[in-house]
Amino acid sequence: MRFDIVTIFPEFFGALDVSLLGKARQAGVIEVGLHDLRDFTHDRHRTVDDTPYGGGAGMVMKPEPWGEALDSVVREDSVIVVPSPAGHPFTQREARELSTREHLVFACGRYEGIDQRVIDHYADRNEVREISLGDYVLNGGEVAAMAIIEAVGRLVPGVVGNPASLTEESHEDGLLEYPSYTKPALWRERAVPAVLLSGHHGAVAQWRHEQQLERTRRVRPDLLSPDLLSTDGSGEST
Numbered sequence: 001m002r003f004d005i006v007t008i009f010p011e012f013f014g015a016l017d018v019s020l021l022g023k024a025r026q027a028g029v030i031e032v033g034l035h036d037l038r039d040f041t042h043d044r045h046r047t048v049d050d051t052p053y054g055g056g057a058g059m060v061m062k063p064e065p066w067g068e069a070l071d072s073v074v075r076e077d078s079v080i081v082v083p084s085p086a087g088h089p090f091t092q093r094e095a096r097e098l099s100t101r102e103h104l105v106f107a108c109g110r111y112e113g114i115d116q117r118v119i120d121h122y123a124d125r126n127e128v129r130e131i132s133l134g135d136y137v138l139n140g141g142e143v144a145a146m147a148i149i150e151a152v153g154r155l156v157p158g159v160v161g162n163p164a165s166l167t168e169e170s171h172e173d174g175l176l177e178y179p180s181y182t183k184p185a186l187w188r189e190r191a192v193p194a195v196l197l198s199g200h201h202g203a204v205a206q207w208r209h210e211q212q213l214e215r216t217r218r219v220r221p222d223l224l225s226p227d228l229l230s231t232d233g234s235g236e237s238t
């Protein structure tokens, strides 16, 4: 999989050189291209924004630099991801879906967004996804793009050493994850739940599923649907 990122702050993505994604890049499992939007301007001040038609506060990003920048990276099979507070909510399901695609292009807008004609132009040619991380406003798309790239990149085969660790995570099965414990068995007079020390794998699986249900009911009742309310660890309705 290849990620191409268009931004006025390419240095922001230095974090993609380290940790898991950095190793995956070195191994050639994923590729990342960084592109400075200002390299696609032609005036002395490398202008990327201007005042909004119709008035109003703030600045809008000009279409010309975006058109030249995206034309330089977009392929026929590219999915163009535009982080935006006006986008649809990003989910683990969408992360899994995007992890199966060959080429993601991130258009990181600043200010009051990108001239709408850019989105409309590429939506005629490519799949364009305006994605929100949540109902709050960031200064730009870079933080959102980094989060999406990490959520998607870690699901690409070969990035995470032990793929089994990807299956027992919050949201993977529609539920929040169960609480985890490690040594020591007693810490500040707090013991580990006895079932986890029992060696009884069936009982452990049952307890963990019950913990997932309890935590999801308490913290995220919105995630629960009737079929997820089964009480055994199998995921089958009871």
Ligand SMILES: Nc1cc(-c2cccs2)n[nH]1
Pocket: 083, 084, 085, 108, 109, 110, 111, 131, 132, 133, 134, 135, 136, 137, 138, 139, 140, 141, 142, 144
């Ligand atoms: N969820 C979310 C995305 C954003 C922005 C993307 C680009 C500029 S601001 N804010 N909040």
